[in-house]
Amino acid sequence: MTKTNTVIGFLGTKLDSIRRDRWNKWRPTIGLCSREDFVIDHYELLYEEKFSDLAERVMSDMRQVSPETKVVGRVLGISKPWDFEDVFSHLYDYFKSLKVDPSKTNYYSHITTGTHVAQICLFLLTESQHLPGKLIQTGPPRGRNEETVTGSFSIIDLDLSRYDQLASRFHEEKATAQDILKSGIDTLNENFNTLIEQIETVAVRSDAPILITGPTGAGKSQLAEKIFQLRQNRCNVEGNFVEINCATLRGDMAMSTLFGHKKGSFTGAASDRPGLLREANGGILFLDEIGELGGDEQAMLLRAIEEGRWLPVGSDTPVKSKFQLIAGTNKDLRERISDGTFRDDLLARINTWTFKLPGLAERLEDIAPNIDYELSKHTEASGQSIRFNKEAYEEFLKFSTDPQSTWAGNFRDLNSAITRMATLAPRGRIRTEEVTAEIERLTESWKRPIEKDSALDLTEHLTEQGIEKIDPFDRPQLAYVIQICKSSKSMSDAGRNLFSVSREQRKSKNDGDRLRKYLAKFDLQFEDL
Ligand SMILES: Nc1ncnc2c1ncn2[C@@H]1O[C@H](COP(=O)(O)OP(=O)(O)OP(=O)(O)O)[C@@H](O)[C@H]1O
Ligand SMILES: [Mg+2]
Known part of the structure; x- marks a missing residue:
């Protein structure tokens, strides 16, 4: 048994209403009914009450071009055709009232007519399978082969593989975003992966300040750069990534480095200097080791973030810049607040989003993929393929994942360890000799230096x-x-x-x-x- 075709579409109050010379013009609904390659058994024409006269006229023309089509007019109680809620709810009620039987009938939503809101609602309800059908899009004639009155026509099947491809592209894009943040390393640690997911969401949606904490070498600086890269990928940022380690900002130059100065404002100020905050305009300012920032600079930074403007050194004209602030620290800023070296109001301003990166010792399951990553990085840089001998690899992995291994310098330690072993490995093979020596070196370096406390x-x-x-x-x-x-x-x-x-x-x-x-x-x- 062949299935019948039912089309549901809005009355086109402009295009369907053409009167003069109407049999030589393209009208969407009439055009669709005139097609010889698409037989319509049933057409539900939706319209607002006030267009009843027009609807009658159009329906009569539809019947004329397609006598085999049963044309039914449906008045929907829409009062605000540009209002989403109004249109959606009426259309929803209408679809619910339809007694659809997909085993006997093919359903089509004609989305060319109606207000944009009506078209979108029709799309949404079809896409969500409230109407188990396909979309029809019509248009004026495109080529010589298309008749003026009939125009062009295409059926969009939302279930088709084309749609799957789109869906998988979204999926891929999502994977790519997390890949960027993880530098393409296939990490397994659940906490770290959850953290990366959260960072991704925040990085794409918010430009509020982000505070990245975590022990030295855990990857704070790298993550800040990756966030910028991700935003750049999404065309979410116009300016540059500007980075400064606050521990290097000392003395008089600290203020002017950050906030700029006016020519002649002090000896040595031979020309105007914009300062890093202005260089980061439209982009990201990464203040690494923010705990080391001096008191005056903290006060000024707070004002700059709150008001978006400040006075460069020696100038009485305020300047502006809009940037996202990412701050990094391996210190406990609360401790700094209690010893009076960090402002609590500044911390409150910069920690809208705080992400604490775990150290390598808290991500033991990620050590193996990171060893592979470091090896391939080394191979790329040196052009020589480097591999572990089997026992050597096992020995190193066992040591690396032992709870006694503190990995005090985190990724920096792992990176140096692999670099050292790879450099010493004869003919690109890391043997147990290299591993044993490296284990000794690492163990020695992790002995708690007395002066640390x-x-x-x-x-x-x-x-x-x-x-x-x-x-x-x-x-x-x-x-x-x-x-x-x-x-x-x-x-x-x-x-x-x-x-x-x-x-x-x-x-x-x-x-x-x-x-x-x-x-x-x-x-x-x-x-x-
Ligand atoms: N997620 C990661 N996976 C593997 N290697 C990483 C990762 N993050 C960073 N690294 C590498 O580890 C080293 C240290 O990273 P980074 O400079 O970002 O650490 P940090 O937390 O900023 O340290 P510090 O507190 O000393 O500034 C770099 O060589 C970097 O390439
Ligand atoms: Mg750093």
């Missing part, structure tokens, strides 16, 4: 060998004693403070002497502190 900082007054001779148990005490000595006017002052409890039980209060003897054990003298 600032509370126990003894390096200012003792040599490393000297410190190593002191029991870890005694180090904090010595560090505390040194700290008190430094802040005291005299040795007896320091002694009074340090022995404040026990001195009360002594007959002779020789605090200074006690302190001198204590310091002498470490070859230290009060005067040197």
